Amino acid sequence: MFRERSVRIAAWISCSFLALFTVVPVLWIVATAFKTAAEINAWPPTFLPSAPTWANFDEIIYHTEFPRYILNTILVSTVSTVCIMITSSIAGFVFAKYKFPFRGLIFMVLLASATIPLEAYMIPVYIMVFKLKMLNTFAALILPLTIMTFGVFFMRQVIMGIPDELLEAARIDGASEFWIYLRIILNLSKNGLMAIGVFAFTQAWANFMWPLVVVSTGDMYTTELGLAVYQRAFYTEYGPIAAGAVISIVPMLIVFVALRRHIMAGIATSGMKG
């Protein structure tokens, strides 16, 4: 875009500074998780641990309920991801390939509701869960995470790219609509579905507000909630908290680095919406 030498030099310098700003804090917490308590509370602070130790991880894994929280989070995130992949692909398919009354209107309402944050309408959802006597259950944790408007929008975009002739050919061979969905649509939209799966998983994993509201006993905590509660209760033991934070971050980083191409494609679409 700009080939001027001065611009290129400015680009290298400023982007490197921004990269330091975004990366160093994460490296810092990882380094801290391997430090001894004495080193964490030392002045001046050190960056790399002088005597790396697993003690903080031992502490949080063997002496707290944290492993339970991790399992809870894995369960909630996995079920939520599967639900969102199903609801997004089937709704995306119907919006992309079928004509029915009020299609445009229904789609508009869905899209408009996407930007309204859960925080703005969580009270009635909570009351609903309370009346169903479902507070403090996995079902309650998963309920708001079973649909994703962006998923429907994105899958619709992907499926619109699948030629109608394929569907027609299958119909002539006597395929039912559901068979077409299972065998043709899911197969040909695999990459898009993957991107939505990644979004759904990270979104469920990082969720904090809803678990904070519906969970009341320690055995139902998610990692995010457990971490926040530990952080408030045991703020003097920073080592194990740092280890917990690392445990919460690492799966996200792995998923992101492994599937970054899918993720970037998804973000590109979310930008195109604007």
Added chain:
Amino acid sequence: MSDVILPPQPSSLPARLARGWARMKRNHIGFVICALGPVLALFVVIRIYPIAETIRLSFYDYHITRRSNPFVGLGNYAYLFEDGPFHEALVNTILFSMLAVVATLLLALACAILLRSIEKAAPIYELLFYIPVVTPWVPASVIWKWIFDPTFGALNYALSFFGVARLGWLQDPTLILFALVAVSVWKMVGYFVVIFGVGLRAIPEELLEAADLDGATAWRKLTRIVLPLMRPIILFSVVTCTIINFNVFAPVYVLTASSQGAPAYDFKVLVGEIYSNGFVYYHMGYAGAQCVVLLLFVMSLLIVQFLAFREKK
């Protein structure tokens, strides 16, 4: 499909019904209902209905464990005007969002534009910028809490080289605002670098080459070509970023809890007030009124965005 020219048909009612039925069958209406029905039902139950119900609740003195919840009309809204902590939260949230949005987007836009001049390195930089975006809010706040710690924090240590005395980043009512803005910028900047990158790549290279031939400076190319073409995506980003920041809660929840050195300043924000009114004191009607404030704010932003796009077309 429907382009086939049909011969004139009798238009008696049974015939019309039969034709309608045939058309519905051709469009697989049965499958549409079976497939979309459950998904739409979920949408209604966990999104559309709760939004409407939030508005209804805001007119009631609703308490979850009570049998009777009297209608209070605009009572909850009247109380919004007297509620000191709510005013504090609203002012804080607006100030925080404005600072965070401006800082995040200016930084992201500048870096996204600069990245286009070092195209080969761009994917690596975007990857590095994106790490905080995939870091959930809670561990992100845990990281920054330790950096801001007045006694052992890295920030005060770094500043000590410049002769700055230790500052209570999370203890001072003004500094905590900037500390939260820094966390928010750190968390979100990578996302908007990628979003702006998408917009910038869509600008035709020929336009800029033509400007080069005319001897345009980098600054003129930026202000006359790049920025005008980026308007829609900038607007989208302003709206998205404002909504995200207006909802700030997790970092406040973590960062305002006591830290090693001293108890932190109790920085109030809108969602924090909704949480404490609704789920700590169970004044759900009143919390509902505060939700409506949030709802109105988000809706008005969306309407502004919608109108701006419509005007373009």
